[in-house]
Amino acid sequence: MSDTTTLQACPECHENYTYENGALLVCPVCAHEWIPQGAVETGSALQWEADTLRDSVGNELRDSDSVTVVKSLKLKGSDSIKTGTKVRGIRLLSTPVNGPDIEAKIPGVGQIYLKSQVVKKN
Structure with missing residues (x-):
């Protein structure tokens, strides 16, 4: 908090x-x-x-917050996002796309959609 x-x-x-x-x-x-x-x-x-949109531990999320990924995520192909990856400047989606409710740009991966349950606010 x-x-x-x-x-x-x-x-x-x-x-x-x-x-x-x-x-x-x-x-x-x-x-x-x-x-x-x-x-x-x-x-x-x-x-x-x-x-309100909350992260994995209940903190309220807002646009441009910085978050940390709390669960390793496998992506199509050989890429993955490891636990502890820091993401800056998230954008909350007003209409979730197939479940994810956060849009983020992750270094080395690019633009991606995430669920709020897999991130923790910094």
Whole structure:
């Protein structure tokens, strides 16, 4: 999460020392874990509201953000994108193309479409 955004206080003990653990917020004082506001749990999966695009750990993505690929991706041919590849200046797609919702230009690969679930905001 960016430095300018504050996390919500713990609903159990009301302390402000919360931190993110994946898609959950955790209070180190009372060990309470909860789903942050803006997220909806459907079955066993955690899904965010439709008006925001989130990365693999729940950070909100915006145009021109820098991200890191968190999963190795195989491409057609012999190319692949390795875990840890940094991508600068992403563009969010208003209409996803066959599932991907991010357009990015990766050095050595070129223009590519990515799903937000395989990137993490820097």
